[in-house]
Amino acid sequence: MWKEEDDKLKRTFVFKDFKSAFAFMTKVAAVADEMDHHPWWSNAYNKVNIELSTHDAGDKVTEKDKILANRIDMILAS
Known part of the structure; x- marks a missing residue:
C-alpha cells in the first residue's frame, strides 16, 4: 500500500x-x-521503490x- x-x-x-521488476518499470514509465x-x-x-510528489507544487503530494x-x-x- 502507498504511504x-x-x-x-x-x-x-x-x-x-x-x-519482472524491469517489465513493471517499463509499463510505469509509459504511463508516467x-x-x-x-x-x-x-x-x-527484484525491488522497485517509488516516490511521488509534484515539483510544481513545491514537492508536495497533489491529485496528480x-x-x-x-x-x-x-x-x-x-
Whole structure:
C-alpha cells in the first residue's frame, strides 16, 4: 500500500526477479510519460521503490500523484 510520508507518496514493490521488476518499470514509465509526471524511483534486483510528489507544487503530494499511484496499482493488478 502507498504511504504518505515526508510530503511524498511512497511504495516498495517486490517481484519474483529482476526481469519482472524491469517489465513493471517499463509499463510505469509509459504511463508516467503520458501524464508528463515522472516518479523518483530506484531498482535493485527484484525491488522497485517509488516516490511521488509534484515539483510544481513545491514537492508536495497533489491529485496528480494520487492519480499516478492509482494507475501504477492498476498496472500491478494486470
